[in-house]
Amino acid sequence: xxxxxxxxxGGITGDPQTGAVSVPIYQVSTYKxxxxxxxxxxxxxxxxxxxxxxxxxxxxxxxxxYAGFAFGSGMAAITSVMMLFNSGxxxxxxxxxxxxxxxxxxxxxxxxGIDSTFVDTTDxxxxxxxxxxxxxxxxxxxxxxxxxxxxxxSKVSKKAKEHNLLTIVDNTFNTPxxxxxxxxxxxxxxxxxxxxxxxxxxVVAGLVVVNSQSLAEELHFVQNSAGGILGxxxxxxxxxxxxxxxxxxxxxxxxxxxxxxFLSEHPDVEKIYYPGLSTHPGNNIAVNQSRxxxxxxxxxxGSAEKADxxxxxVKYFTLAESLGAVESLISVPARMTHASIPKxxxxxxxxxxxxxxxxxxxxxxxxxxxxxxxALS
Ligand SMILES: *Cc1c(COP(=O)(O)O)cnc(C)c1O
Numbered sequence: 043x044x045x046x047x048x049x050x051x052g053g054i055t056g057d058p059q060t061g062a063v064s065v066p067i068y069q070v071s072t073y074k075x076x077x078x079x080x081x082x083x084x085x086x087x088x089x090x091x092x093x094x095x096x097x098x099x100x101x102x103x104x105x106x107x108y109a110g111f112a113f114g115s116g117m118a119a120i121t122s123v124m125m126l127f128n129s130g131x132x133x134x135x136x137x138x139x140x141x142x143x144x145x146x147x148x149x150x151x152x153x154x155g156i157d158s159t160f161v162d163t164t165d166x167x168x169x170x171x172x173x174x175x176x177x178x179x180x181x182x183x184x185x186x187x188x189x190x191x192x193x194x195x196s197k198v199s200k201k202a203k204e205h206n207l208l209t210i211v212d213n214t215f216n217t218p219x220x221x222x223x224x225x226x227x228x229x230x231x232x233x234x235x236x237x238x239x240x241x242x243x244x245v246v247a248g249l250v251v252v253n254s255q256s257l258a259e260e261l262h263f264v265q266n267s268a269g270g271i272l273g274x275x276x277x278x279x280x281x282x283x284x285x286x287x288x289x290x291x292x293x294x295x296x297x298x299x300x301x302x303x304f305l306s307e308h309p310d311v312e313k314i315y316y317p318g319l320s321t322h323p324g325n326n327i328a329v330n331q332s333r334x335x336x337x338x339x340x341x342x343x344g345s346a347e348k349a350d351x352x353x354x355x356v357k358y359f360t361l362a363e364s365l366g367a368v369e370s371l372i373s374v375p376a377r378m379t380h381a382s383i384p385k386x387x388x389x390x391x392x393x394x395x396x397x398x399x400x401x402x403x404x405x406x407x408x409x410x411x412x413x414x415x416x417a418l419s
Pocket of ligand 1: 115116118140143235237
């Protein structure tokens, strides 16, 4: 199956009982047992629910993995994956990782004895140097948020395998439509499905795909034990959103290319971060491991004052956290999504006060460019 066909015909489709072409919302908590312990696949909805199962099968197919899992948020997905580890274990992570991921590692999981080291994972030597005797995994986000740094998934997973470590990839920005980390050696792929996969700013969810039976059993055990599951209604919304992921990603990409062109010619834009630019340091790797560059662009206009002015003038870009929806969004990571990262660390990384991040939506590119042009002048 080709990618757009898979989005519509992958996983479990429809309802064989009625012929309904969409999977029903099984709004149910428990299931009748014929005799004690004798049931028809489902016993209790934390353990398994048919609507959630259809979504889990779909994301498994989209990432070419062994099994899929749906959680109540991207953070629940990440936390559940970290629960595969034990107190005393250590994880090497991308340094400009999503702010919430940094927070859960350094303020919550550290208290339970799961330690982490943040390094520039685009530098394989830095990854290797951070590996300790108790390291269990390398967790990468690529491209990163908000600087769009690109890590070579094959290179990292090869290095990880040499040290018997798992490779975990946060694939939120590129989605399975543009990038399939398991094909490049990753063991676990996860998503904040709140973003492109849902695509309409109406659901918060997280998805995980693992590449082996043993990981599937371990993660199902965590999912059922810790219970951070996605409900049936939201599972259904995600299945619905995923059907159009392909057409949406193609359009996000086209709009983004036009906006990047505009920004790169604008005198007030000091720096622009987009993996599709041939001048971007990760461009070669992005071309090798992805089929597209996504709809996220960050650019630096020099100061918080200029950024505030831009934010106050735009009409079509909504000032909001999050990304990947049909409507274009704009944010200043230093004071919003990445505010939980200490200032000196942010400056070190290049997440300055003048850095603006846009999530290019599906409006007409001409309107979006006009909007930015007016707001920048
Ligand atoms: C939003 C986001 C998360 C967290 O997901 P939620 O659904 O908000 O919990 C994790 N990683 C990345 C890259 C994100 O953008």
